[in-house]
Amino acid sequence: MTNFITQRYSKQGLWSLFLMCAFPLHAWTLILSFRDLSWLTERTNAWDAVGVASYGLIFAFAESVTLFLIAALLGFLISSKWDQDRRISLLSVLILILSMWAMVGQLYFLAGVSVPQALIDTLVHVSHPVRILYGIALAAVTPTVLVPALLILRSDKALQFTHGLIERLSLLTMFYLLFDVAGLVIVIIRNLS
Numbered sequence: 053m054t055n056f057i058t059q060r061y062s063k064q065g066l067w068s069l070f071l072m073c074a075f076p077l078h079a080w081t082l083i084l085s086f087r088d089l090s091w092l093t094e095r096t097n098a099w100d101a102v103g104v105a106s107y108g109l110i111f112a113f114a115e116s117v118t119l120f121l122i123a124a125l126l127g128f129l130i131s132s133k134w135d136q137d138r139r140i141s142l143l144s145v146l147i148l149i150l151s152m153w154a155m156v157g158q159l160y161f162l163a164g165v166s167v168p169q170a171l172i173d174t175l176v177h178v179s180h181p182v183r184i185l186y187g188i189a190l191a192a193v194t195p196t197v198l199v200p201a202l203l204i205l206r207s208d209k210a211l212q213f214t215h216g217l218i219e220r221l222s223l224l225t226m227f228y229l230l231f232d233v234a235g236l237v238i239v240i241i242r243n244l245s
Contacts, residue, residue, distance in 0.1 A: 060128060065140045068218055071225040072144035073123055074116035076151030078228035080158075081112040103242050106235035113232045123147055138204060141214040145200050153193055 061069075085105035092101035123143050130139045175181035203210035 060132065060136070060139075061124070062136060065136050066124065068140055068222060069123060069127070069143055070116070070120045071222040072147055072218060073120040074113070074228065075221050075225040076148060076155070077112045077115050077119065078109070078225065078231070080151075080155055081108045082228070082231070084108070099242075102238060106238040106242075109232050109235035110239060113229075119147065134205065137215060138211055141211055141218065142201055142204050144218050145204060145214055146197060149196055149200060153196070 082105075085108050089101050089105065092104055127139055127143050130142060134142075175184060178184055200210075204214055
């Protein structure tokens, strides 16, 4: 079993994949934490606001581990004819793109945006409005996933660009993991006092 895993992934490859799984989740958690920090401070105090942000970071770490395990398992479905760097880059880009779409979905509700009334009126008169909405979503998401995937698999320049991006984001993500440790310490201190 270990031999099968080492044929597909190296320790460095798994670490890079984990960091790419952790990056969007931590970045989004920090953005939402900073967004909510002021009203939480006004509602109670700054220590409670820091505590809420700490819980968010711990939850982001748990989500990162879960996403990493899913991505690593899905990596076994990628053809072994491509080298490890190409497979890690492909998985990393897919994770980043799908995370961006998830953030856009949350922003839709956080910003209070509503579906235009003309679209609602049109969908009311269609026999299967949910299928139409899923079709529109699929038409929007599919190119953003397929085009980068094909570029990484077929172009060495795209692979080099992606590899450089992964290296830069990995450094930033390690900094975010330090925030996780600080968040864990804060949560322990808050629960002991």
